[in-house]
Amino acid sequence: xxxxxxxxxxxxxNGSFYALLSLGLAVIFGMLNIINFAHGAxxxxxxxxxxxxxxxxxxxxxxxxxxxxxxxxxxxxxLERTMLQWLTGLDHLYGLLLxxxxxxxxxxxxxxxxxxxxxxxxxxDQLKGGMNLGFMFLPIYRGWxxxxxxxVCLATWYLIEKTQLGAYLRAATENPTLVRAFGINVPRxxxxxxGLGVGLAALAGVLSAPINQVRPLMGADLIIxxxxxxxxxxxxxxxxxxxxxxxxxxxxxxxxxxxPEASNTVVFVLMVLVLLxxxxxxxxxxx
Amino acid sequence: xxxxxIAEAPAKAATGGxxxxxxxxxxxxxxxxxxxxINFDVNAGEVVTLLGRNGAGKTTTLKSIMxxxxxxxxxxxxNNQEIIRATSDKIARMGIAFCPEERGIFxxxxxxxxxxxxxxxxxxxxxxxxxxxxxxxLKERLNSQGTKLSGGEQQMLAIARILRTxxxxxxxxxxxxxxxxxxxxxxxxxxxxxxxxxxxxxxxxQNFRFAxxxxxxYYVVEHGKIIDGFxxxxxxxxxxxxxxxxxx
Numbered sequence: 001x002x003x004x005x006x007x008x009x010x011x012x013x014n015g016s017f018y019a020l021l022s023l024g025l026a027v028i029f030g031m032l033n034i035i036n037f038a039h040g041a042x043x044x045x046x047x048x049x050x051x052x053x054x055x056x057x058x059x060x061x062x063x064x065x066x067x068x069x070x071x072x073x074x075x076x077x078x079l080e081r082t083m084l085q086w087l088t089g090l091d092h093l094y095g096l097l098l099x100x101x102x103x104x105x106x107x108x109x110x111x112x113x114x115x116x117x118x119x120x121x122x123x124x125d126q127l128k129g130g131m132n133l134g135f136m137f138l139p140i141y142r143g144w145x146x147x148x149x150x151x152v153c154l155a156t157w158y159l160i161e162k163t164q165l166g167a168y169l170r171a172a173t174e175n176p177t178l179v180r181a182f183g184i185n186v187p188r189x190x191x192x193x194x195g196l197g198v199g200l201a202a203l204a205g206v207l208s209a210p211i212n213q214v215r216p217l218m219g220a221d222l223i224i225x226x227x228x229x230x231x232x233x234x235x236x237x238x239x240x241x242x243x244x245x246x247x248x249x250x251x252x253x254x255x256x257x258x259x260p261e262a263s264n265t266v267v268f269v270l271m272v273l274v275l276l277x278x279x280x281x282x283x284x285x286x287x
Numbered sequence: 288x289x290x291x292x293i294a295e296a297p298a299k300a301a302t303g304g305x306x307x308x309x310x311x312x313x314x315x316x317x318x319x320x321x322x323x324x325i326n327f328d329v330n331a332g333e334v335v336t337l338l339g340r341n342g343a344g345k346t347t348t349l350k351s352i353m354x355x356x357x358x359x360x361x362x363x364x365x366n367n368q369e370i371i372r373a374t375s376d377k378i379a380r381m382g383i384a385f386c387p388e389e390r391g392i393f394x395x396x397x398x399x400x401x402x403x404x405x406x407x408x409x410x411x412x413x414x415x416x417x418x419x420x421x422x423x424x425l426k427e428r429l430n431s432q433g434t435k436l437s438g439g440e441q442q443m444l445a446i447a448r449i450l451r452t453x454x455x456x457x458x459x460x461x462x463x464x465x466x467x468x469x470x471x472x473x474x475x476x477x478x479x480x481x482x483x484x485x486x487x488x489x490x491x492x493q494n495f496r497f498a499x500x501x502x503x504x505y506y507v508v509e510h511g512k513i514i515d516g517f518x519x520x521x522x523x524x525x526x527x528x529x530x531x532x533x534x535x
């Protein structure tokens with residue numbers, strides 16, 4: 001039974017990363033209409049920025065949680081201003097190819113300097129150790145990742161669904177020309193939205209660093225599953241991405257316990273089934 | 288054709304000073320040349336109507352003034368400031384508000400969010416209680432999804448939301464299109480009231496019977512040019528010409 005709970009916890013942790021990453025992808029797709037294949041590379045950059053901050057600047061994990069998303073977010077905004085903005089109105093394929101190319105370049109550069117093996121990033125002292133819950137042993141850091149990711153996901157959902165800024169974002173997703181004619185600087189809002197989505201990826205990277213180590217290909221391994229999560233949840237759906245991210249993490253964890261052979265493919269089998277039954281995803285709307 | 292006369296001497300001011308001056312305005316959709324040198328003026332406090340058949344260039348004129356047509360040339364001066372090269376967000380912040388023909392109600396926003404969406408660009412916008420006084424239906428439907436409203440209610444919402452912003456120059460594109468007569472009457476009363484409260488309105492209409500109840504002056508648009516213009520007092524004398532222009 002302990003093994004089941006342990007797999008559930010692993011599933012929830014993976015689900016946290018899926019949710020944070022797919023949330024960023026959903027925000028970016030909703031606003032920019034771009035399938036951001038660079039997301040995995042930007043997640044990896046978040047982990048590397050945390051590593052550099054600690055090893056070069058002596059800046060600890062807590063500051064890295066704040067600074068890495070800002071630094072990588074700014075990098076993302078530069079990418080949007082210099083490259084992605086020119087793809088407005090073009091077929092999705094162009095954005096996909098461009099961001100895929102960016103991902104390959106970024107990963108290639110990091111691989112060139114740091115190789116493929118992982119660099120260690122220590123769990124902060126305050127989150128070391130674990131708790132015996134009776135039915136299982138809970139490593140505190142892993143519990144923190146789940147809770148913090150959930151809080152960040154819900155805060156992002158609140159920002160987009162319940163605030164005036166979110167209303168601007170949702171309206172601009174539908175009709176950017178009219179929103180701009182109301183006096184809102186939509187191009188700037190698009191840049192900031194890309195920065196926000198990228199920042200969420202970088203935050204996931206920082207959270208992941210103490211668990212998975214810091215590796216140039218850490219994002220490449222994850223991004224395909226995250227895209228499956230986004231497709232299942234419904235492209236562009238904020239709450240759909242959060243729920244599906246956590247749910248698929250748990251389903252993957254349970255599969256590891258009950259039928260380990262299928263644990264790497266269960267997400268894709270579910271994606272196929274969802275696409276057959278509801279092509280817009282579980283919570284997506286038809287275009 | 289009085290085209291040249293209008294280009295050189297647009298219809299006289301009816302009320303305040305000149306607020307909008309459009310000269311040789313040209314616009315393109317891709318390779319299609321839509322406006323071929325539009326000239327007209329709007330004076331402060333007036334309701335000016337652009338009349339014309341479908342595809343004449345009326346909506347494109349409004350969109351060109353608002354800066355939401357990609358390629359345009361000529362001169363558009365608002366309060367003596369050239370805005371032909373300004374982006375639409377900057378134009379809106381100068382005090383011009385646009386209510387599009389398709390109403391532009393956002394499906395992902397409820398009525399309250401739709402109403403509060405345009406930012407206040409300057410002081411003098413109508414407070415919500417006055418807006419609800421003008422459009423009482425909206426108050427009852429604040430939590431409904433914007434696109435669940437009836438056509439008339441959506442039109443009211445589209446007008447209401449730009450009244451909040453403080454913009455004093457309103458451009459309304461076919462506000463009566465597809466609406467029941469009783470709603471058209473209500474829109475007419477609203478426009479008349481807005482005029483009394485000092486708003487300047489540039490209206491695009493095909494329904495000149497409706498326009499005649501609110502407009503001070505008319506310009507007739509055909510093939511991307513202004514081909515005629517007259518004041519409301521000259522309407523009766525120009526009726527035959529107008530019927531010919533509009534094909535009614």
